[in-house]
Amino acid sequence: MRLRALAKINLGLDVVGKRADGYHEVRMIMQTIQMYDVLEIEKKAEPGITLTTNIPYVPTDERNLVYKAAKMLMDEFHIEEGLTMNLEKFIPVAAGMAGGSSDAAAAFVGVNRIFGLGLSEEDLMKRAVKVGADVPYCVMRGTALAEGIGEKLTRLPRVPQCYVLVGKPGVNVSTKTAYENLKLDDPAVVHPDIDGMVTAIREGDLDGMISRMGNVFEPGIIGKYPVIQEIKDLMENHGARKAMMSGSGPTVFGIFDSREKMEQAAAVLRESKLAKTVFATEVF
Numbered sequence: 001m002r003l004r005a006l007a008k009i010n011l012g013l014d015v016v017g018k019r020a021d022g023y024h025e026v027r028m029i030m031q032t033i034q035m036y037d038v039l040e041i042e043k044k045a046e047p048g049i050t051l052t053t054n055i056p057y058v059p060t061d062e063r064n065l066v067y068k069a070a071k072m073l074m075d076e077f078h079i080e081e082g083l084t085m086n087l088e089k090f091i092p093v094a095a096g097m098a099g100g101s102s103d104a105a106a107a108f109v110g111v112n113r114i115f116g117l118g119l120s121e122e123d124l125m126k127r128a129v130k131v132g133a134d135v136p137y138c139v140m141r142g143t144a145l146a147e148g149i150g151e152k153l154t155r156l157p158r159v160p161q162c163y164v165l166v167g168k169p170g171v172n173v174s175t176k177t178a179y180e181n182l183k184l185d186d187p188a189v190v191h192p193d194i195d196g197m198v199t200a201i202r203e204g205d206l207d208g209m210i211s212r213m214g215n216v217f218e219p220g221i222i223g224k225y226p227v228i229q230e231i232k233d234l235m236e237n238h239g240a241r242k243a244m245m246s247g248s249g250p251t252v253f254g255i256f257d258s259r260e261k262m263e264q265a266a267a268v269l270r271e272s273k274l275a276k277t278v279f280a281t282e283v284f
């Protein structure tokens with residue numbers, strides 16, 4: 001069985017509060033894009049999970065979110081057989097694109113299917129949040145408003161067709177540290193208009209959506225890694241309607257209304273060497 005695990009971008013990302021358990025209340029507009037990892041799953045007679053991957057520094061034991069998701073379902077349903085899984089990664093790691101979360105979502109879907117567990121999408125999403133806040137959304141995919149810690153999801157209509165240029169600089173940002181360093185009571189923190197963006201998407205209004213793009217993590221992370229601003233500026237100076245950091249970073253994405261303009265910007269970005277990974281794609 002072969003599954004695609006799609007990357008996400010956050011078209012809007014607001015953090016509105018902190019919970020007693022340390023997690024934060026968010027309001028985000030999530031969007032999957034046509035960039036994906038490939039997860040292959042096969043049953044094996046011997047018990048246990050064997051995981052391999054093409055990225056040497058990604059763990060292949062319980063620390064891998066794919067392993068965690070598969071084990072969670074297999075333990076719950078007392079499955080005696082084993083699984084062989086191979087994960088081929090194309091989504092940059094620790095990038096703000098939910099790579100690991102989406103791989104976990106694919107594992108939930110795959111294990112449910114391969115062992116005929118009969119769980120609904122909702123059943124899977126309930127279990128998914130135990131692996132990570134963004135995993136339920138990765139099971140759902142498409143365009144959605146995410147609230148709570150990211151697990152309360154409202155599906156939105158597809159956004160109007162647009163092209164997405166992804167540029168990941170060679171720096172690493174920890175999601176946990178990004179949340180810890182957020183100063184919500186600082187008046188300099190700009191909260192994006194998430195409700196306005198929801199309305200714009202419901203009305204199929206691309207201009208309205210683009211004008212409301214914003215990410216509350218940007219100032220803090222860009223202050224530490226100015227290369228993120230340089231990539232944003234490059235994209236916006238080369239035809240992007242708007243460029244923004246995804247999630248807790250450091251990946252930048254630009255929204256374009258033509259493939260040609262995006263390809264031209266991609267060529268300039270590659271030439272600039274500001275980004276380690278450059279990928280030209282579209283929404284899914």
Ligand SMILES: C[C@@](CO)(OP(=O)(O)O)[C@H](O)COP(=O)(O)OP(=O)(O)OC[C@H]1O[C@@H](n2ccc(N)nc2=O)[C@H](O)[C@@H]1O
Nearest residue numbers: 022023024096097098132133134149175176179247248249
């Ligand atoms: C920031 C976002 C935006 O989509 O994406 P990424 O940058 O990771 O892609 C998400 O909120 C990331 O969700 P996810 O990566 O699933 O988070 P988890 O693994 O559950 O948590 C990692 C750490 O982030 C913090 N965390 C996460 C989610 C949340 N709503 N509040 C938090 O405070 C917690 O400190 C937690 O220990």
Ligand SMILES: Nc1ncnc2c1ncn2[C@@H]1O[C@H](COP(=O)(O)OP(=O)(O)O)[C@@H](O)[C@H]1O
Nearest residue numbers: 063064065093094095096097098099100101103
């Ligand atoms: N399947 C996986 N793919 C990538 N990273 C994983 C995976 N499982 C666990 N990890 C660990 O999780 C960390 C963050 O991974 P990732 O999901 O790519 O981040 P982000 O959500 O910020 O894009 C990495 O440092 C990696 O060691």
